[in-house]
Amino acid sequence: MRYDTLVDAIGDTPVVRLRADAPEGVEVYAKLEMQNPYAMKDRVARRMILEARRTGELADGAPVVESSSGTMALGLALVGAQLGHPVHIVTDPRIDPLTRAKLAALGCSVHVVEAMTSEGWQGARLERLADLLQELPGAYWPRQYGNPENPAAYRGLADELVADLGTLDVLVGSVGSGGSLCGTSAALLERFPHLKVVGVDCVGSVLFGQPDLATRKQSGLGNSLFPDNIDYRLFDEVHWLSDDEAFDATQRLAREQQIFAGNTSGSVYRVLTHLAAHAEPGTRLVGIMPDRGDRYAETVYRHEPTGPIAAAPARVPFGTTVTGWSYSSIPREERRALVFVESNTTGTGMIALRTATRLGFAPVLVTADPSRYSGVEDTGCEVLTCDTEDDAAVLAALGSRPVGGVTTTSDFYLEHAARLAEALGVPGKSSEAAAACRNKELTRTALRDAGVPQPAFAVAEDAEGVAAAVAEVGLPCVVKPLDGSGSQNVLWCADEATALAHAARVLAITENVRGQRSPGRVLVEECADGPEFSVEMFCTGGDAVCVGVTQRTATPLPHFVETGHLFPATLATAQRDELAEAARKALKAVGFDHGPAHVETRLTADGPAVIEINGRLAGGMIPELIRTATGIDLLEQQIRASAGLPVNLEPQRHRHAGLRFLTAGQPGRLTAITGTADAARVPGVTAVHVTAAPGRAVRPPTDSYDRLGHVIAVGDAPEEVATSLAEAEALLRVETTDDPQMRNG
Numbered sequence: 183m184r185y186d187t188l189v190d191a192i193g194d195t196p197v198v199r200l201r202a203d204a205p206e207g208v209e210v211y212a213k214l215e216m217q218n219p220y221a222m223k224d225r226v227a228r229r230m231i232l233e234a235r236r237t238g239e240l241a242d243g244a245p246v247v248e249s250s251s252g253t254m255a256l257g258l259a260l261v262g263a264q265l266g267h268p269v270h271i272v273t274d275p276r277i278d279p280l281t282r283a284k285l286a287a288l289g290c291s292v293h294v295v296e297a298m299t300s301e302g303w304q305g306a307r308l309e310r311l312a313d314l315l316q317e318l319p320g321a322y323w324p325r326q327y328g329n330p331e332n333p334a335a336y337r338g339l340a341d342e343l344v345a346d347l348g349t350l351d352v353l354v355g356s357v358g359s360g361g362s363l364c365g366t367s368a369a370l371l372e373r374f375p376h377l378k379v380v381g382v383d384c385v386g387s388v389l390f391g392q393p394d395l396a397t398r399k400q401s402g403l404g405n406s407l408f409p410d411n412i413d414y415r416l417f418d419e420v421h422w423l424s425d426d427e428a429f430d431a432t433q434r435l436a437r438e439q440q441i442f443a444g445n446t447s448g449s450v451y452r453v454l455t456h457l458a459a460h461a462e463p464g465t466r467l468v469g470i471m472p473d474r475g476d477r478y479a480e481t482v483y484r485h486e487p488t489g490p491i492a493a494a495p496a497r498v499p500f501g502t503t504v505t506g507w508s509y510s511s512i513p514r515e516e517r518r519a520l521v522f523v524e525s526n527t528t529g530t531g532m533i534a535l536r537t538a539t540r541l542g543f544a545p546v547l548v549t550a551d552p553s554r555y556s557g558v559e560d561t562g563c564e565v566l567t568c569d570t571e572d573d574a575a576v577l578a579a580l581g582s583r584p585v586g587g588v589t590t591t592s593d594f595y596l597e598h599a600a601r602l603a604e605a606l607g608v609p610g611k612s613s614e615a616a617a618a619c620r621n622k623e624l625t626r627t628a629l630r631d632a633g634v635p636q637p638a639f640a641v642a643e644d645a646e647g648v649a650a651a652v653a654e655v656g657l658p659c660v661v662k663p664l665d666g667s668g669s670q671n672v673l674w675c676a677d678e679a680t681a682l683a684h685a686a687r688v689l690a691i692t693e694n695v696r697g698q699r700s701p702g703r704v705l706v707e708e709c710a711d712g713p714e715f716s717v718e719m720f721c722t723g724g725d726a727v728c729v730g731v732t733q734r735t736a737t738p739l740p741h742f743v744e745t746g747h748l749f750p751a752t753l754a755t756a757q758r759d760e761l762a763e764a765a766r767k768a769l770k771a772v773g774f775d776h777g778p779a780h781v782e783t784r785l786t787a788d789g790p791a792v793i794e795i796n797g798r799l800a801g802g803m804i805p806e807l808i809r810t811a812t813g814i815d816l817l818e819q820q821i822r823a824s825a826g827l828p829v830n831l832e833p834q835r836h837r838h839a840g841l842r843f844l845t846a847g848q849p850g851r852l853t854a855i856t857g858t859a860d861a862a863r864v865p866g867v868t869a870v871h872v873t874a875a876p877g878r879a880v881r882p883p884t885d886s887y888d889r890l891g892h893v894i895a896v897g898d899a900p901e902e903v904a905t906s907l908a909e910a911e912a913l914l915r916v917e918t919t920d921d922p923q924m925r926n927g
Contacts, residue, residue: 189264192224193338197346197468200439202455207463210454211350213343213470215362216443220256220284222472223326226361227257229335230324231265240322245270247314247321249307251277252402253473254326254359259290270318272311274303276401280477298396299868299896304406313863326359327409333365340369343468349374352461354454355470356403356446357381357389357420360412362470367416380457381420382449384428390420390510391501391541394813394834399425399481402446402473414539415562421453421495421509426487428452433483436475445482447471452507456494500542501827512542518586519546520825522563523599524570524696525555530805530817531591535561538821543586548576550697571698573601587825589777591817593667594696596620596797609826611721611776611797618772619779619797622664622705625772629792632771635764636792637708648685651706652678660709660742663688664701668801668886674709674740681706710793712786715751717765718800718808719779720819722829726769726779728762729814729831732804743883746907748840749807752900757785764790777823778816780804803841803892810868810896811839837896840903842911844872844891846880850918852890857913861893864913866906869894880918890916 185191195217202210215222234240246262247270248254255271262269270291273282277294285292293314299305315321326332339362343350353370355363367379386395387404394406400423423431432448435441439451447469454469461467475483492507500510520543525531532555538545545563550570552558558565568579576598588603588610590596596616603610618624629636640651641664652659652675661684662672671688675681685704693699714734720727733751737743751758765781772795780800782793799805805816813834822829844855855872862870872891874880881888893914895906 187264188219189228189261192218192228194342195339197343198441200455202458204455204458204461205463207465208458208461209466210458211347211466211468212439212441212447212451212454213339213468214441215339215470215472216447216474220260221253221474222362222470223253224257224260225335225338226254226326226332227261227324230326230329230331231258231261231267233331234322234324235265240267241320243267244320244322245318247311247318247323248272248326249304249311250326251303252281252477255285255290256281256288258324259285259288263288263290267322270314270321272307272314274298274307276303278477278481280479303396305868316859316863326361327407327411329411332359332361332411333368333413336362336365337369339470340366343370344373347466347468350377350466350468352378352380352457352465352467353470354380354382354450354457354467356450356472357383357412358403358405358409358446360409362472364411364413364416366470368413371416378418379416380453381417382446382453383420383422384449385422385424385504385506387422389540390422391818392422393503393830393832400428400445400449402444403449408540412540413562414542415514415544418513419509419511420500421449421507422504423449423452424489424506426485426489427491427507429482429485430487430491432475432478433485436483441471442475443471444473444475444478446473447475448482453495499827501822503828503830510542517542517544518584518825519544519564519580520821521580521585521588521602522547523576523588523590523602524549524592524595526591526593526801527554527556530799531555532557532561534589534591534817534821535563537818539563541818541821541825541827543821543825546580546583548579570595570598573598573605576602577605587821589820589824591799592696593620593796593798594694594698603824609776609824612773615773615775616797619774619795620665621701622662622666622794623701623703625795626705626707628771628773629768632767634767634771634792635789637710639705639707641703641705642685643689643703645682645686648682648704648706649678652681655706655708657681658709660707661685661688662705662707663691664703664705665694665698669741669743670885670887672742672885674742676740710784710786710791712784712791715753715761715783715785716800716804717761717781717783718804718816719762719765719769719781720816720823720829720831721769721775721777721779722823722831724775726766726775727831728758728765729816730808730812731758731761732800732807737883741884743886743888744802744843745845745883746840746842747802747804747807748838748900748903749804749811750838761785761790764792768792768795778820802843802886803894806869806894807839807841810894811835811837837898838900838903839894839896840900840907841895842893842907843883843889844893844914844916845883845889846916846918847882848918849881850879850921852876852878852880853917853919854915855891856915856917860913861910864895864906864910866895866897866902867893867910868896870910870914879921880916
């Protein structure tokens with residue numbers, strides 16, 4: 183077949199029938215994507231670059247910059263060079279010599295990072311890529327892991343399969359960025375709704391609920407991050423193979439089929455032939471085989487196994503940690519619902535919905551107002567609209583669908599979720615425990631009865647009662663609502679007049695921001711003296727596990743808004759143990775025994791004093807600090823716990839992470855937050871995120887809703903984190919214009 187350019191020659195790869203030990207009438211085929219000029223990802227490179235040129239995102243002659251360790255790099259080098267674009271590839275020391283030699287021969291600039299970050303090699307590569315984008319004006323970053331043109335490129339592959347085979351019943355493919363298998367299967371499912379889609383991953387990859395292992399040797403599949411291009415709703419089954427098993431299968435593919443391929447193809451071959459051996463007559467199976475074996479000649483093809491090679495996979499419940507060939511069956515039509523009773527309105531809530539999908543569930547958001555949640559339409563979850571204050575209405579909206587678990591990411595709906603879990607008979611905390619955490623009067627009473635150290639307190643419902651409460655507790659005191667969240671309406675009061683005035687404001691509030699009826703009472707409590715810490719707890723299997731202690735900084739009095747965090751806190755072991763024990767006693771006092779809890783404390787001269795019990799994950803990005811420092815994804819563990827799945831709270835690394843919130847120094851209107859790009863390049867900084875849009879009314883913080891963004895940094899020691907955050911803060915500017923109405927309000 184004749185082509186005008188090498189770019190035109192991409193695609194139209196052969197489909198070859200394999201000799202397989204399978205029942206008569208079963209057909210097994212390999213789609214040899216390795217027969218592209220370099221490999222399968224030539225399709226993606228062509229699609230992304232041509233589309234970027236069409237839209238103007240990539241100008242003539244402008245550089246192309248991407249992170250890759252293999253075939254994506256070669257595809258970009260091919261297409262970029264053909265179309266006149268310098269190509270820069272960021273990779274790591276695992277790149278094989280042959281691929282590096284090919285890239286150099288094609289005129290590609292190769293940048294090799296020297297060390298992993300807390301996000302593994304991928305994180306280190308992305309940091310270097312960010313620097314290159316600053317150094318190369320006009321550079322285009324294809325973003326293979328999140329670019330929708332990645333899966334879109336494989337619609338052509340699906341068309342080729344239909345043209346060559348007519349129909350197919352089972353599609354098997356490896357999963358790395360998610361583009362090839364998701365793009366191909368999405369297109370095929372439009373024509374063959376009953377197609378079975380089987381993903382192949384490696385042991386030690388996080389893509390399908392496994393812990394990350396930086397020691398894994400396979401390349402081309404698996405990941406330490408969650409690419410946006412993986413649509414978990416498409417999969418019916420997923421298999422994991424160990425390095426030994428994948429490399430053995432690759433050698434078998436060459437020996438048995440004379441296909442000299444990479445370990446991605448070998449892994450697909452092992453799963454494909456296993457499925458074929460157990461298929462019904464008349465079944466047609468296809469495996470996508472991505473790359474050649476040339477660059478693995480000195481590694482995979484010389485590998486001697488050191489561990490067992492399973493003859494067949496072990497079937498495990500989704501979420502079980504595996505060490506060898508195993509699989510989980512998650513048929514699309516049989517997925518149980520993971521019900522979210524409302525959500526928080528930050529990114530965490532939407533991330534939770536996507537996480538539930540990744541864990542094999544069909545997420546369902548039950549809400550009174552879907553418009554409250556920006557981005558919910560992008561999560562792929564089902565949205566049910568009903569009165570979430572009415573338990574019967576929620577049950578009626580769910581109907582007869584099978585429910586695997588119930589949870590919420592909103593403080594305001596802890597009781598609602600607990601009651602629903604009880605009604606459906608799925609795991610969860612008791613509704614009494616949820617109520618005791620939400621209502622601070624119930625919390626204080628339970629702690630008092632259990633003898634848990636806490637500030638002195640009194641509750642009032644009118645001015646006379648407030649005066650009596652202040653006299654009982656003493657001055658200065660703290661006045662707060664019984665059901666608040668995010669430090670809203672929490673005030674330090676130096677005198678009785680201030681306490682009375684603030685209590686009157688709190689008592690005048692008849693409903694909260696979610697429209698729920700306010701208790702009509704106010705809490706007056708002693709102001710405990712000492713540094714602030716929060717103890718991050720997780721209750722599972724009857725144990726209250728301390729995940730760690732967070733050190734907190736806050737605004738000057740009279741408000742208590744958190745301005746920064748450090749995890750883990752710089753504490754002596756004895757102090758940490760004291761705080762953890764105080765948190766355990768507090769949770770026991772309120773009957774809390776399931777899922778995450780965030781216990782706020784102060785370390786006073788007399789020891790820990792419990793300030794609040796939040797029956798949920800910490801807010802303020804603390805879960806992200808924990809994930810960055812330890813590798814523990816608490817949001818994922820919350821969803822696992824709500825569905826009765828095993829929970830993994832073992833740290834994978836021991837680093838330190840910190841955060842500083844961006845806030846306004848004076849009231850006015852936000853015009854811009856500048857310096858974010860420079861701050862992001864500070865060594866150790868992993869995220870600079872702005873949450874406020876220009877034009878928003880801003881003020882010095884009085885509650886957590888006044889925060890405008892944050893900076894996160896990671897390091898091997900607290901001092902490194904502090905230095906990185908200080909350098910980033912110095913580069914950031916919150917710019918405002920004067921607004922007399924805000925100033926006078």
